[in-house]
Amino acid sequence: MTDPRLYEVLSGRSAAGETVTKESALGLSATWACVNLVAGTIGSLPINVYRPGADGLSIVAKDHALYSLLHDSPNADQTALDFWEFIAGSIELDGNGIAEKVFLGDKLVALKALRADYVGRQRLASGAIEYRWTDEDGTPRVETEKKVLHIRGFGGGPLGGLATLSVCRNAFGSAQATDRAASAVFGNGATPSGILSTDKPLKADQRKEAEDLLTQKFAGALNAGRPMLLDNGLSWTQLSINPEDAQMLESRKFSGEEICRLFGVPPAMVGYGDKASNWGTGKEVDVLGFQKFNLRRRLKRIEQSLEKQLLTAADRAAGITIRFNIEALLRGASAERSSFYQSGLTNGWLTINEVRALENMPPVEGGDVPRMQSQNVPITEAPQIGHNGGPRLEETE
Missing domain, CATH: 3.30.1120 (Arylsulfatase, C-terminal domain)
Structure with a gap:
C-alpha cells in the first residue's frame, strides 16, 4: 500500500466512529479558523536575508540569491504569502512543510510546495532521507534531502514531525460526530417552534x-x-429546546474550544469563549500571548530550517542569516507603534531616521543622531529658584 491517500482513509477512523481526513477536519469551523489564523499570520510576515553590516548591525541583503525567492516569489505560480501560508498550514495539520528545490545548474531558482501528506519518507542505508511523491502529470519522483526543503513540526524525528490530525484524531472525530448529529437534528426538522x-x-x-x-x-x-x-x-x-439538544450544542462549543487548545490559539481570537473579553486589555493579552507562545517558536522553527537547508558553507562563514520581520505584526496597532517609537527616541536607542525607515518614509537631514532627554538631574543639582520664579533663594538672604 503506497498511496498515502488510501492509507489516510483506512487509518483515519476515530473512537467516535468518524473518519478524520484533512478535508473533513477543515470542515469544522474551529479548525478552519485556527489554521487560517496561524498560517495567514505567518504568511503575511516578510522574510528577509541579512548580512553583517560595517557597524556590526545586520542589513537586508537584497542582492543575495535567496532574497527574491523567500521574500517575493518562491516559484512562478505563487507569491511569497501564498507559499508560506501553504507551508505553515501544512505544518499545522500534517506536522511537516515540504517543498521541492528546483535547480538550474548549481543555482537554486525555485521552491515548489508539495502536499506533505502525499510525500513518502524513509531512511536509506547510507543515512540519507529519501522522499517519494508523484508530480501533477503523474510522473513518480524519488529525491534525497539535497533537492527537498523539509520543515518539521512539533515532535516526531528526522523523518517528520507529528501530524496534529493523526495524534489528536479522537478530538477531531468527536467534533465531527457532534457536528453531524446537530446537522441531522435540524436537517430532519426535529425542532419545531x-x-x-x-x-x-x-x-x-x-x-x-x-x-x-x-x-x-x-x-x-x-x-x-x-x-x-x-x-x-x-x-x-x-x-x-429540549435538554438533549441543549447538551449537544454545549458539546459543539466545547469541541471548538478543544480544537483551539490543540493549535495554541486563544478561543476568543476565533470567535469562541464567551467568558473571555474581545475588547480592551483582555483582547490585547490574548494577542500578546498568541505572538509570544504560539508564533515565536513556529517562526524560529522555519528560520532555522531555512538556514540549515538553504545556506551554503560560504554563506554561513559570511554571517548570512534568514529572519522573519516581526515588526510587521505591529503595523495594525498605531498606538502600540507610537509608544514603541517614543520610547526608542526618548531613550536614545532609536534615531529619527530609523523610525522613518520602519514607517517606509525617507530620511531627513540630522535624523541619524541618537537623542535622549536630559531633564532628569539629581535633586542636589536642581536650580534653586523662588516659588514665584524670582531670583535664587540664597540671593535674598
Whole structure:
C-alpha cells in the first residue's frame, strides 16, 4: 500500500466512529479558523536575508540569491504569502512543510510546495532521507534531502514531525460526530417552534387550511412577533429546546474550544469563549500571548530550517542569516507603534531616521543622531529658584 491517500482513509477512523481526513477536519469551523489564523499570520510576515553590516548591525541583503525567492516569489505560480501560508498550514495539520528545490545548474531558482501528506519518507542505508511523491502529470519522483526543503513540526524525528490530525484524531472525530448529529437534528426538522392543537378531530381539508394559515401568516422572519388569533378550540403551545439538544450544542462549543487548545490559539481570537473579553486589555493579552507562545517558536522553527537547508558553507562563514520581520505584526496597532517609537527616541536607542525607515518614509537631514532627554538631574543639582520664579533663594538672604 503506497498511496498515502488510501492509507489516510483506512487509518483515519476515530473512537467516535468518524473518519478524520484533512478535508473533513477543515470542515469544522474551529479548525478552519485556527489554521487560517496561524498560517495567514505567518504568511503575511516578510522574510528577509541579512548580512553583517560595517557597524556590526545586520542589513537586508537584497542582492543575495535567496532574497527574491523567500521574500517575493518562491516559484512562478505563487507569491511569497501564498507559499508560506501553504507551508505553515501544512505544518499545522500534517506536522511537516515540504517543498521541492528546483535547480538550474548549481543555482537554486525555485521552491515548489508539495502536499506533505502525499510525500513518502524513509531512511536509506547510507543515512540519507529519501522522499517519494508523484508530480501533477503523474510522473513518480524519488529525491534525497539535497533537492527537498523539509520543515518539521512539533515532535516526531528526522523523518517528520507529528501530524496534529493523526495524534489528536479522537478530538477531531468527536467534533465531527457532534457536528453531524446537530446537522441531522435540524436537517430532519426535529425542532419545531411550537404545536397547534385542538380538542376536535380535523378533516383533511381543515388540516390543510391550518397548515397554510401557519405558513403564510406566521412563518418567516417578516412575520416574527405577529399576533395569532385562534378560534374553534385551536391552541398554540410554544416549544423550547429540549435538554438533549441543549447538551449537544454545549458539546459543539466545547469541541471548538478543544480544537483551539490543540493549535495554541486563544478561543476568543476565533470567535469562541464567551467568558473571555474581545475588547480592551483582555483582547490585547490574548494577542500578546498568541505572538509570544504560539508564533515565536513556529517562526524560529522555519528560520532555522531555512538556514540549515538553504545556506551554503560560504554563506554561513559570511554571517548570512534568514529572519522573519516581526515588526510587521505591529503595523495594525498605531498606538502600540507610537509608544514603541517614543520610547526608542526618548531613550536614545532609536534615531529619527530609523523610525522613518520602519514607517517606509525617507530620511531627513540630522535624523541619524541618537537623542535622549536630559531633564532628569539629581535633586542636589536642581536650580534653586523662588516659588514665584524670582531670583535664587540664597540671593535674598
